[in-house]
Amino acid sequence: MSEIQPRVPLESLDPATREPEYWARFHDAVLRAASPELARRRAMPLTISGVLLSWSRALVPGAAAAAAIAGILLVPLADGDDSSLLFGVEDILREEAVRADLAPAFLASDASPEDAFLVSVERLPSGPPSGGRP
Amino acid sequence: MSTPEEQLVSDAVLVRRAIGGDQEAFSELVRRYQRAAYLVALGVTRRHEDAEDVAQEAFVVALERLEECRDPDRFAGWFTTIVKNRARNLLRREHLREGEPIPFQAPSTLPGPDRETERADLRGRLSDAMDRLSPLQREVVLLHDLEGWKHREIAERLEMPSGTVRSHLHFARRRLRELLRTVDTPGPEARKP
Numbered sequence: 001m002s003e004i005q006p007r008v009p010l011e012s013l014d015p016a017t018r019e020p021e022y023w024a025r026f027h028d029a030v031l032r033a034a035s036p037e038l039a040r041r042r043a044m045p046l047t048i049s050g051v052l053l054s055w056s057r058a059l060v061p062g063a064a065a066a067a068a069i070a071g072i073l074l075v076p077l078a079d080g081d082d083s084s085l086l087f088g089v090e091d092i093l094r095e096e097a098v099r100a101d102l103a104p105a106f107l108a109s110d111a112s113p114e115d116a117f118l119v120s121v122e123r124l125p126s127g128p129p130s131g132g133r134p
Numbered sequence: 135m136s137t138p139e140e141q142l143v144s145d146a147v148l149v150r151r152a153i154g155g156d157q158e159a160f161s162e163l164v165r166r167y168q169r170a171a172y173l174v175a176l177g178v179t180r181r182h183e184d185a186e187d188v189a190q191e192a193f194v195v196a197l198e199r200l201e202e203c204r205d206p207d208r209f210a211g212w213f214t215t216i217v218k219n220r221a222r223n224l225l226r227r228e229h230l231r232e233g234e235p236i237p238f239q240a241p242s243t244l245p246g247p248d249r250e251t252e253r254a255d256l257r258g259r260l261s262d263a264m265d266r267l268s269p270l271q272r273e274v275v276l277l278h279d280l281e282g283w284k285h286r287e288i289a290e291r292l293e294m295p296s297g298t299v300r301s302h303l304h305f306a307r308r309r310l311r312e313l314l315r316t317v318d319t320p321g322p323e324a325r326k327p
Contacts, residue, residue, distance in 0.1 A: 005307035008314070010280045012257040013264070015172070015182065023168060026186070030164045030193045031157070037197050041155030 149206035152197065164193055167210060170281050171217045177273035178221035180265060188224055192217040211291040218273075263313035271306035278303055 015022040143162070151159035171192055176185035196203075196213050203212045264272055273292070277283045278299075285303070289296040 005304050005311065007279050008275075008307055008310045010260065010276065012253055013176070013260055013276070014169075014280060015186075017253065026168055026172070026190065027161070027164055030168070030190050031161055033190060033194050034160060034197050035157075037194065038152075038155045038157050038160060041153065044155070 144207065145209040146206035149200060149203060149209050153200045160197060163209070167213060168193075170210075170214070170277060170283065173276040173281055174214055174217045174273055175221045177276050178218060178269055179225055180272075184224055184228075185221070188221045189217060192220050195220065208290075210287075211293065214291050259314060260310075263310050266313055267306050267309055271302050271309070274299055274302040275306035275310070279307075 011017055019025075143159075145163070145166075148159040148163050152163060168189065171189035172185050175188035175192070176182065179185050179188060192213070196216050199216075203209055205212075267275070274288060277288050278285070283291070285296050285299045288294075288299045292299070
């Protein structure tokens with residue numbers, strides 16, 4: 001397609017060229033016809049369903065977008081089986097206890113919690129707090 | 135007349151206010167889209183009186199159904215669809231009643247001074263030429279060249295690609311030009327003494 005053709009003057013098709021007040025008259029006619037509906041709307045009480053409907057217009061698309069984003073973020077976790085990210089606090093504590101050979105003290109059925117705690121503290125390696133395990 | 139403040143308010147705000155029955159908000163929406171509504175209707179019905187009726191009724195119908203306008207920012211497109219559907223329905227009813235195509239009719243004119251006669255003549259020729267365009271070409275050329283909507287606005291509101299709008303505009307103008315030239319140039323029969 002070549003360049004767009006030059007404009008053809010169509011102004012004479014505008015009713016206002018014949019009647020300058022045409023659009024004002026048109027506007028008044030519409031408002032007259034619409035006045036019962038406008039009055040009905042003004043008189044309409046604020047209903048719960050009306051409020052919910054107006055909220056839903058903004059909330060539903062927002063919630064849908066949030067759900068979609070969450071879905072996109074969670075799918076790689078489920079697919080990639082990256083179980084290291086799913087560790088619980090208990091798992092970490094248990095692993096540390098086994099490494100420090102503290103498990104027997106905790107697991108001894110006849111030891112009271114206080115005794116087990118004291119035993120575990122005695123067995124803990126001494127050293128600078130930030131130096132790590134010897 | 136609308137105040138400058140009202141002119142700056144977005145369609146979405148006006149729609150929400152009109153839902154609550156705000157007359158000023160609705161009045162501003164009518165002011166913004168009355169010409170476009172008329173032209174879209176004229177593009178379909180091809181008759182001034184029908185276009186006027188359809189456009190006016192469409193505003194009232196739109197007001198009654200404002201809650202169905204899911205995206206108030208796109209009121210123009212939603213409203214244009216209402217106008218077009220109502221115009222098509224009217225045309226269908228007319229066809230059923232009359233059984234023949236309706237010629238394009240610009241606003242009727244009363245006899246008057248020379249200038250008005252000249253205008254009426256131009257209007258008649260334009261109307262004849264418009265009648266030969268496809269409904270979509272009429273709609274696009276009227277909205278662009280008479281109402282001043284941009285390609286992007288027409289594309290968005292009539293839900294078609296911008297390139298299609300440009301193409302319709304191009305062919306509509308070219309066809310109008312050809313048709314008006316044909317009317318202007320007298321044929322061989324007319325030149326004979």
